[in-house]
Amino acid sequence: MIDMKRFMSGGAAIQPIWIFVIAITVFFSVMSDYFLSVGNLTNILVQTSTIGLIALGMTYVMINGNIDLSVGATLGLAASLSVGLQDHGLVVAVLAAITAGVVLGALNGLLVWKTGVNAFIVTLGAMIGVRGLIFVYTEEQSFYASNFAFSDFGASAIGPIPVLAIIFLACTLVMHLVLKKTGHGRNTFAVGGNPEAALDAGIRIGRNMMINFMIVGFFAALAGVLLATQMGASTPNLGRDYELWTITAVVLGGTKLTGGFGSITGTLGGVLAIGILRNGMNMMQVPAFYVLVILGVILISVLIIDQKINVKSSKGVQA
Amino acid sequence: MASAEHIKQGFMLSKTHKAGLLNFLSAQGILVFFLICMLAFSLFSEQFLSQSNIMTVVRQASIIGIIAVGVTVVIIGGNLDLSVGSMLSFATVLVVDLHDKIGPVGAILVMFALTLMLGAVNGFLVGFMRLNSLIVTLAMLSAIQGLVLIYSGGQNVDIANQSETWFSVFGQGYLLGIAVPVIIFALLAVIVQVVMSFTGYGRRIFAIGGNPVAAVYSGIRKNWCVFSTYLTSAFCVACAALVLGSRVMGSQNNVGQGYELLVLAGIILGGTSLLGGAGSIWKTVIGVLILGFIQNGLLLLGYPYYTQWLVTWVIIILAVWLDLANKRKRLLTRHS
Amino acid sequence: MFYKTALATSVMMLSAGLVQAEQTYRIGITQNNVGVDSYQTTYESAFENAADELDNVDVVVLDAGGDVARQIGQVRNLIQQRVDAIIIWPTNGQAVIPTIRQAHRAGIPVVVTNSKIAEAGLDYIAAFSGPDNVQQGASSAEMMCEALDGEGQIVQIAGQPGYTTAMERSKGFEDRLAEACPDVEILETQPADWNREKAQRVMENFLTKYDDIDGVYAGDDNMGVGALNAAKSAGRAGDIAFIGATNFAVGYEAIERGEYYGSIYQSPVDDAEAALQTALDVLEGKEVPKMNFFETPKITADNLAEFDKPVF
Numbered sequence: 001m002i003d004m005k006r007f008m009s010g011g012a013a014i015q016p017i018w019i020f021v022i023a024i025t026v027f028f029s030v031m032s033d034y035f036l037s038v039g040n041l042t043n044i045l046v047q048t049s050t051i052g053l054i055a056l057g058m059t060y061v062m063i064n065g066n067i068d069l070s071v072g073a074t075l076g077l078a079a080s081l082s083v084g085l086q087d088h089g090l091v092v093a094v095l096a097a098i099t100a101g102v103v104l105g106a107l108n109g110l111l112v113w114k115t116g117v118n119a120f121i122v123t124l125g126a127m128i129g130v131r132g133l134i135f136v137y138t139e140e141q142s143f144y145a146s147n148f149a150f151s152d153f154g155a156s157a158i159g160p161i162p163v164l165a166i167i168f169l170a171c172t173l174v175m176h177l178v179l180k181k182t183g184h185g186r187n188t189f190a191v192g193g194n195p196e197a198a199l200d201a202g203i204r205i206g207r208n209m210m211i212n213f214m215i216v217g218f219f220a221a222l223a224g225v226l227l228a229t230q231m232g233a234s235t236p237n238l239g240r241d242y243e244l245w246t247i248t249a250v251v252l253g254g255t256k257l258t259g260g261f262g263s264i265t266g267t268l269g270g271v272l273a274i275g276i277l278r279n280g281m282n283m284m285q286v287p288a289f290y291v292l293v294i295l296g297v298i299l300i301s302v303l304i305i306d307q308k309i310n311v312k313s314s315k316g317v318q319a
Numbered sequence: 320m321a322s323a324e325h326i327k328q329g330f331m332l333s334k335t336h337k338a339g340l341l342n343f344l345s346a347q348g349i350l351v352f353f354l355i356c357m358l359a360f361s362l363f364s365e366q367f368l369s370q371s372n373i374m375t376v377v378r379q380a381s382i383i384g385i386i387a388v389g390v391t392v393v394i395i396g397g398n399l400d401l402s403v404g405s406m407l408s409f410a411t412v413l414v415v416d417l418h419d420k421i422g423p424v425g426a427i428l429v430m431f432a433l434t435l436m437l438g439a440v441n442g443f444l445v446g447f448m449r450l451n452s453l454i455v456t457l458a459m460l461s462a463i464q465g466l467v468l469i470y471s472g473g474q475n476v477d478i479a480n481q482s483e484t485w486f487s488v489f490g491q492g493y494l495l496g497i498a499v500p501v502i503i504f505a506l507l508a509v510i511v512q513v514v515m516s517f518t519g520y521g522r523r524i525f526a527i528g529g530n531p532v533a534a535v536y537s538g539i540r541k542n543w544c545v546f547s548t549y550l551t552s553a554f555c556v557a558c559a560a561l562v563l564g565s566r567v568m569g570s571q572n573n574v575g576q577g578y579e580l581l582v583l584a585g586i587i588l589g590g591t592s593l594l595g596g597a598g599s600i601w602k603t604v605i606g607v608l609i610l611g612f613i614q615n616g617l618l619l620l621g622y623p624y625y626t627q628w629l630v631t632w633v634i635i636i637l638a639v640w641l642d643l644a645n646k647r648k649r650l651l652t653r654h655s
Numbered sequence: 656m657f658y659k660t661a662l663a664t665s666v667m668m669l670s671a672g673l674v675q676a677e678q679t680y681r682i683g684i685t686q687n688n689v690g691v692d693s694y695q696t697t698y699e700s701a702f703e704n705a706a707d708e709l710d711n712v713d714v715v716v717l718d719a720g721g722d723v724a725r726q727i728g729q730v731r732n733l734i735q736q737r738v739d740a741i742i743i744w745p746t747n748g749q750a751v752i753p754t755i756r757q758a759h760r761a762g763i764p765v766v767v768t769n770s771k772i773a774e775a776g777l778d779y780i781a782a783f784s785g786p787d788n789v790q791q792g793a794s795s796a797e798m799m800c801e802a803l804d805g806e807g808q809i810v811q812i813a814g815q816p817g818y819t820t821a822m823e824r825s826k827g828f829e830d831r832l833a834e835a836c837p838d839v840e841i842l843e844t845q846p847a848d849w850n851r852e853k854a855q856r857v858m859e860n861f862l863t864k865y866d867d868i869d870g871v872y873a874g875d876d877n878m879g880v881g882a883l884n885a886a887k888s889a890g891r892a893g894d895i896a897f898i899g900a901t902n903f904a905v906g907y908e909a910i911e912r913g914e915y916y917g918s919i920y921q922s923p924v925d926d927a928e929a930a931l932q933t934a935l936d937v938l939e940g941k942e943v944p945k946m947n948f949f950e951t952p953k954i955t956a957d958n959l960a961e962f963d964k965p966v967f
Contacts, residue, residue, distance in 0.1 A: 039735045047728040115640045118594065121587050122636065128584065129632020135625035140816040140846075144749040144773065151753035230727055231750035236817050238723060244457055251454050278725075282732055288689060288718040289468035296462025303450050303458075372863045379856050473689055473696030474967060475877070477905055491888055567852050567884065569905060571877070572690050574852055618860055624845060 016306055017253050017269035021276065028280035035283050042162050046230075048275030049168035050075075052268070053223040054246045055253075056175045057216030059267045062250055063179075064212050065192040065259025066112060066119035070126035071220040072242035074101050077134045078224030079234035083143040083150075090150065098221045104130060105217020109210030127243065134236050144233040151232030164226055171219070176264040188212060193260025249274050252302055349590050349602060349638055353609050360616035367619055374498065380611030381504035382559050382566075384604060387582045388507050389555025391603045392515065394586060396548040397528035397595025398445055398452035402437070403556050403582060405463035407575030410434045410560030412467050415570045416476040423486040431557045437463060438553020439546070446545030460579065467572050477569035490566025500562045504604075507555060512600035524548060529596025585610050587635055590642040609634070680938050681713045682706070682931070683733035684742040687770070688721035692849055692877060693967030694901060694923045695744075698769070702927035712935070723750045730754045734761050740781075740934045742766045748819035752776035764937045768930035770819045777945065784933040785926060787948040788820050791919045792827020794953050795898050798917045799828075799870055800836035802896035807869030810861045811844040812854050812882055814874035821846070824874050824900055842868070847878045854881030862889045870896040876906030876918050883914060902954055907964045910956055917955035920962055925949050 029036040054071045061068050078097035085093035104126065111122045145151060156163045179185035187208045190198040198205055228234050253270030255262025277298065281291050361368040386403050393400045410430050417426035441459055445452045478484065492499040515521035526534040527541050535541050564570055589606025591598030613634070614627045684702065689695045699716065706714040715738060719726035723746045733741050734757060741758050745751045748771055755765050755772070756779045764781035771783060799809065811828070814821030825844070832839055842865055847854035854873060861868060862885060871886075873879035879899030886892040892914060899906055902918040909915035929949045936943045954962055 034736050037735070040732070043728070043731050043735055046731070047724075050724060111636060115636075116643055117636065117639045118592070120593055121639055124580070124583060124587065125632045125635035128580070128628045128635075132625050132628030132630075132632065135623070135816075136629065140625075142747055142749045142817050144752070144775065148753065148756070151756075155753065155757055227724055230753065231723060231747075232753040233747070233749035235723055235747045235750055240722075244460075248454070248457060251451070257451050257453060279728075279732065282717055282729065283736075285715060285717075288720060289465050289473065292465030293462045293469070294465075296458040296460075296465065299458035299461075300444060300450070300455060303454055304448060307448070307450065366863055369863070375859050375863050379859065468690040473693070473699070475693040475903075563852065567855060567881065569851060569880075571692060571850060571852075574850070615860065618845075619864055 015254055015263070015266050015269060016309060017266055017273060017302070020302065021269050021273050024273065024276050024280065028276065028283065032280065032283040035280060038160055040279070040283075042157075042160065042165055044272070044275045044279050045165035045168065046162050047279065048271050049164050050223045050227050051242060051245050051249055051274070052168050052271040053171060053219045053226070054216065054242065055249045055267050055271050056171055056264060057212070057219035058246050058250050059175075059253070059255055059262050059264055060179070060188055060212040061119075061216050062247075062255050062257060063188050063192045063259060063262040064209050065195075066209060066213070067123065067247065067257070068105075068108065068213065068216050069120065069123040069243045070104065070108060070130055071216060071246060072239035073127050073130035073134065074104050074217055074220040075224035075227065075239035075242060076234075076236065077101075077104070077130055077137070078221035079228040079238050080134055080138050080143060080236065082225045082228050083145050083232075083234040084138065086145055086150070094225055097225050098218060101217040101219075101221020101224070102214050103217070105214040105220075106210060108217070109213030112213070113206035113210050138234075138236045140236055142233055142235045145228075148232065150229055154226065154229030154232070164230070167226065171222075172264060172268055179264055184208070184211065189260060191259075245274065248299060252299065254306065349588065349605055349609070349642065352634075352638060352641075353605055353612075356609065356612060356616070360612065360619070364616065364619040367616055372615065372619075374501075376611045376615045377501050377608065378498045379615075380607050381498075381500040382563055383578065383581050383585055383610070384504045384607040385500075385507055385555050385559040385562065386552075386578060387585045387603045387607050388504075388511050388600055389552035390582050391586055391589075391591055391598055391600055392511060392524065392551045393452075393548045394591055394593060395515065395528045395595060395598045396524045396545055397531065398545060398548065399593070400441065400456050400549065400552045401453065401579045401583075402441060402456040402459035402463060403552065404575040404577060404579040405460045405467065406434060406437055406553065406556045407560055407563065407578050408570075408573060409437065409463050409467045409470075409575075410557050411564045411570040411574050412471050412476055412572060414560055415478055415564045415568070416471065418478050418484070418486055418564075423484060426486075427561065430560065431554070434557040434560070435550060435553050438549045438551075438556075441553070442546035442549030445549065446542045464573070464576075471572055473572060475569060475571050481568045486565050487568065488565065489561045490563065490568075500566070503558055503562060507558060508600050508604050511551070515600060520547075525596055527595075581610065582607075584631060584635065588638050590638065679711045679713065680739045680935070681715065681736075682740045682742060682934055682938075683715040683717065683736070683738040684768075684930075685717045685719055685726050685729040685733070685744065687719060687726075687744040687746050689718040691721065692875075693903070694875075694921075697967045698744075698923035698927045701924040702931060705928045705931050709935075712931075719746050721746055723747050726751060727754045730758060734758050734763060738763065740764045740766065740938055742768050742930050742934055744769050745772050745819065747817065748772045749775075752779070755779050764934075766930060766934045766937060769926055771823070772819075780945075781937040782933050782943045782945055782947055784930045784947040785949070786921050786951045788823035789827035790948070791900050791921070791951055792824040792829075793831035794919055794951075795824070795872055795900055795917075796828045796831035797835055798898050798953055798955065799832060799839060799872060799896065802898065802916045803836070803839055803869050805836040806838040808840050808842050808865070808867055809870035809872060810842050810858075810865070810868055812857055812871065812873045812878050813844055813846045814878070815848045816846045821849075821874050828872055839870070847873075847881065849875060849877060851877045851881035851884075854878035855885045858882035858885035859889070862886065862891060868895055870898065870916075873897070873899045875899055875901040876903040876915075877901075879915065879918070880905045880909060883909060887914075902962075902965055904965045904967060907954075907959070907962075910954065910959055913956060917953060919951050920954040921951040922965070923967065 034040055078101050081100055082093045082097035085096050108123055108126055112119045187203045191205050191208050249270040250267050252273055253266030366372050390400050414426050414430040444450050444455045523539045523544050527544050585607035586603050588609050589602035617627050689699050706712050717729045726746045741763055755776055758765050759779035767780050767783045769785040813825050845857045847857050871882045873882055876899040879897050883897050886895050896916040898916050900919040902920045906918050933947055
């Protein structure tokens with residue numbers, strides 16, 4: 001318990017990723033006139049909300065010491081369901097989409113729990129298979145919502161702030177509080193940090209993992225539905241590679257792939273970092289080919305810096 | 320919950336102790352499974368077991384297989400390599416583009432050198448800088464794809480006089496009636512398997528993948544070992560690029576996109592654990608062949624191409640589960 | 656000859672625009688997936704060159720990397736930057752409609768280039784400029800009938816599933832084939848995602864599965880040449896008529912060698928210049944028809960000499 005507290009309070013100091021976010025914000029503000037406008041900043045929030053929502057759930061799964069590669073496919077399936085089932089009513093369609101996400105998450109969690117197969121393998125299988133489900137369901141077709149009410153929601157705003165951004169920020173706050181203030185949050189850290197000790201402390205490890213997989217499934221589905229409202233449509237290939245960007249954002253935010261350490265605030269920083277970089281480079285008209293290289297190099301650099309800081313602060317702890 | 324796990328564990332153990340046949344089947348599960356698949360498909364499709372079909376499938380699978388041989392070594396060493404897809408695009412575009420500019424020999428040499436350098440970057444970051452291999456190779460996946468596009472300016476590359484170059488031998492040639500890609504695949508698989516099983520170097524890779532701390536205490540230079548696994552992986556990618564470039568005699572910039580997943584799926588199907596310290600090349604070979612035959616079999620039976628993804632999902636879970644039943648005890652203690 | 660004239664005309668049109676214009680325009684373009692094939696890459700450089708030649712045009716060139724969500728974000732960014740017009744190469748004909756509608760509402764005219772959007776969105780665009788892909792599919796079907804004398808068994812290798820160009824070409828081909836020569840039967844259709852190596856694999860499987868194939872229709876020459884390669888290795892290329900679309904340099908050479916029956920000539924330079932010109936016409940308040948198709952003629956060994964070899 002004491003260890004736990006030290007972990008949590010460690011997150012109180014300013015995280016390296018936020019320094020990075022501030023630095024690139026300043027940089028792009030200087031480089032582009034359009035960057036630091038309210039319109040552009042809310043644009044960034046809307047554009048990052050897709051990856052951002054998934055990353056919230058992914059943070060929990062990764063603190064658990066697991067990973068979920070199937071989120072991109074789950075997003076695609078939810079988007080297709082939420083558009084394709086609209087003949088039965090909007091509520092039914094959205095509920096079905098979200099349910100599908102939670103069920104797929106539960107399936108992943110159950111397999112990891114009951115079979116002991118590595119989460120990477122279980123969800124890699126799901127990543128391939130769920131994409132197959134989408135194609136079976138859609139028969140390769142794109143779906144579109146016949147009325148614009150659906151897509152109007154995606155474009156709506158309260159005051160100057162788009163609804164999608166508000167949903168994302170609200171979810172971020174809730175997930176932050178759950179991780180910090182609830183038993184489930186504490187257990188999540190304990191399971192990832194030291195499974196044997198967690199078991200001895202009476203924590204139901206399998207259940208905890210499964211709930212977290214359901215959470216990430218829920219958020220992937222929610223992100224899919226919200227993305228579909230932005231497009232008023234869905235495409236069978238939607239969400240390809242999103243798992244990679246989500247994992248990248250979470251790791252940038254300081255969550256350890258080995259489990260037991262991480263934070264929602266860090267993840268928010270990681271998501272924003274990628275969103276700002278993409279947006280800013282667009283504004284500066286960096287050719288698309290170079291964007292790929294720059295993103296890769298920055299990711300590795302942040303990883304190196306993060307490691308140097310950690311080695312300094314935990315000297316003697318790591319044998 | 321804990322007691323339930325203990326009961327389950329006991330149940331599993333007694334089952335494996337009792338049934339010798341079941342024990343054998345689960346030990347060789349993937350091979351048995353492979354044979355069942357082949358049998359099932361051959362019942363429903365006349366062409367499936369025809370010599371020409373089998374040769375086609377094996378030849379098509381050999382590009383994934385060649386890469387999978389290298390990635391298996393990385394995984395046995397306890398790491399991952401997701402950058403192989405972009406690296407394949409890089410190497411293929413390079414060798415095809417340089418073919419007309421500096422001749423086939425020069426093109427091949429430069430391609431191998433530069434691909435090995437990319438492998439060295441991976442190896443340096445993971446082996447010496449001790450960064451997480453998943454993220455490093457993910458970042459490299461993006462960066463290398465960018466490099467390919469910058470190099471080619473986004474244009475396709477082609478070999479002009481396709482009939483006049485011996486370069487076509489790697490992808491299209493035959494030796495004693497066997498396709499050259501298959502020969503390269505088989506040779507690499509045998510050599511790497513022998514090295515991994517019978518040399519001190521191979522044993523060291525297994526050691527650092529299985530128990531890194533103990534391996535370092537026993538005097539293994541972990542950094543260099545990890546570094547070398549990424550060179551092996553890059554070398555295999557370069558061989559695959561040779562086959563791919565020569566097969567198509569041209570290349571798009573994204574030609575290798577998605578290969579990293581197919582390669583991983585094949586390795587996992589074969590039963591190599593992603594935890595490191597275990598696995599074998601021949602299992603990977605079988606895993607890759609299963610993927611190839613399933614894809615081919617479903618297409619011959621007239622199912623749409625995407626059904627193979629669903630089948631792959633189910634098979635991956637079943638195969639790995641079956642495989643784990645054997646090592647149940649070790650994994651339960653690890654995971655519970 | 657046709658192509659050269661077309662190019663000359665479009666250059667003349669562009670310089671005419673230059674003389675007339677007084678105001679400076681900022682035009683934003685978001686492309687589908689530059690770098691995935693040479694057509695798109697050549698389009699991009701042609702577009703930039705054409706814009707460079709005009710003093711009164713500033714362009715913001717973006718690429719969606721094939722991702723619909725990223726393209727929507729880019730359109731929003733362009734609206735945010737208050738560009739004068741937006742040119743969009745849709746990653747998907749349905750999914751970009753709401754964002755095009757937003758641009759329309761913000762008073763920014765949108766020109767759709769190369770690949771059509773669904774009908775629901777036509778009210779919100781100023782114009783479409785590009786090839787008529789349904790017509791291209793139909794032309795390919797006519798060539799297939801010619802090549803096979805109205806009878807035979809063929810296979811189809813289609814582009815990326817769900818992508819408008821791929822669907823329109825398939826539809827145009829299948830409809831016209833059934834009409835023009837009902838005795839030509841399509842044995843099977845498989846997608847190869849505009850990828851030559853994948854097309855090669857798909858064709859190898861077709862060759863094993865079917866002992867008798869008389870023709871192959873590929874959604875573009877890149878895939879068509881992949882299929883040709885597969886048939887050549889199997890020693891069956893001589894019995895099969897290959898017909899593609901979007902003539903690539905490799906396809907042009909294969910027609911020259913007599914290995915490839917025909918294709919559709921479609922220049923990315925014409926495509927890019929037409930899109931820019933359409934946007935300029937819209938901005939200058941000219942009367943612009945909704946659908947602007949540039950010519951994409953059939954190309955076979957008979958009229959090969961009339962066309963320059965594609966640069967891609």
